[in-house]
Amino acid sequence: MIRVVIPAHLRTLAKVEGEVQLEVPRPVTQRAVLDALEAKYPVLCGTIRDHGTFKRRDFLRYYACEEDWSLESPDTPLPEPIASGKEPFLIIGAIAGG
């Protein structure tokens, strides 16, 4: 199982608490994780990446194993600790605004 941490507002929207656990086929990539997340929680479609273009929304970042993966290709395999579920994939909202 892949572990995903999403921002608090999206947890409320998706009616989940804590980490989200997903079945993701290998190779585990950003695209595969987000596809699985949106398939399980359709209300999240459009909230992390745009409809249609699948472009990451400006004020969100992706982190894996303490590294910023936001600018990586969505099809690059994520580190093994993410793929094995040892570490969570983090989707983080920018600290901005008031």
Next chain:
Amino acid sequence: MSRVRVLVGTKKGAFVLTSDGKRQKWDVSGPFFAGWEMYHLKGSPADPNRIYASQTSGWFGQIIQRSSDGGKTWETPGGEKLPESYAPPAGQSNKFVYDTSSETGKPLTTHQWYDGTQHPWEFKRVWHLEPSLTDPDTVYAGVEDAALFRSTDGATTWQEMAGLRGHGTGPQWSPGAGGMGLHTVILDPSNPKRMYIAISAAGAFRTDDGGAAWKPINQGLRSEYIPDPAAEIGHCVHHVAMHPKKPGVLFMQKHWDVMRSDNAGDRWHEVSGNLPTDFGFVIDVHAHEPETIFVVPIKSDGEHFPLEGKLRVYRSRTGGNEWEPLTKGLPQKDCYVNVLRDAMSVDTLDPCGIYFGTTGGQIYGSADGGDTWNAIVHDLPAVYSVEAQAIP
């Protein structure tokens, strides 16, 4: 006796205020969708317990919420958790995609940007939701960048009414300081094919065929801040109001100027009359008196607060030109709030109730046609929208 429900959208959540017909004591529920910008909530005239809400965020984009029990519980139509074996096109209720097909309205790809260059349409948020007068599952959405969408399945899926952007003047539309939003949608109860919309900063438009063809209705408007003050397109219309018994009569609060049309927008004339300033955002019509209208004058486009720190609603009982200040119960010193374009509404009880919200978080209500006012709540987040419903 009927009850009243007031739906409030704020910068940090939604609130539902309810009272009996006396409208003296209020229950406040919320915040719903805490932390999100709630641009607009509105109930269906055909089923008052069906409410639609625009929930938006600079981080997470647009969500449409729907209630079928008067705002007690909410759902995201089309966004429900589904069985693992079922893989539908997901999350459609928050999917607003501009129509780019050549078959349905010659849709445009660009509008005017601040620097005069052309800029592609980019969906940002839903500013206004207008439920059908007759069908609880049909609802219109005015969005930024300006376009009109319609859902006929209870906000589960949305389709652009592309004839509006495609009618020809789109490349001349440009954003106002707050963005290029389609903020006003008015449905004509006497003619299901007729609809009015307004855009900042493009102007007002009308369709007479249910939304396929549109035409600008801006003759008589004059805006000194655009290159041709009498241009067909480019006016920063802030809000338009109509009384359902006189659907050919429209009232407009423009950036500057309060305007009136007696021929469904074909021609406008100014009715600012003796207002102390004719800048403002809201305008509304008394529920039972089609010639009684309300505005909240704001000092200027550079100073978005009331004149002299005095919050005053102005009422005209003559359809404009002759205005009287309504001050009883409203702060008359040190008040520097704004009242945004969708933040005034009337109920249909007798006497007519009037409500407005401020950027300071107050909701003021009058149960006697505007003669006296009370603060229903004092300390909400900045109020974006107010909609009143009379409930049997």
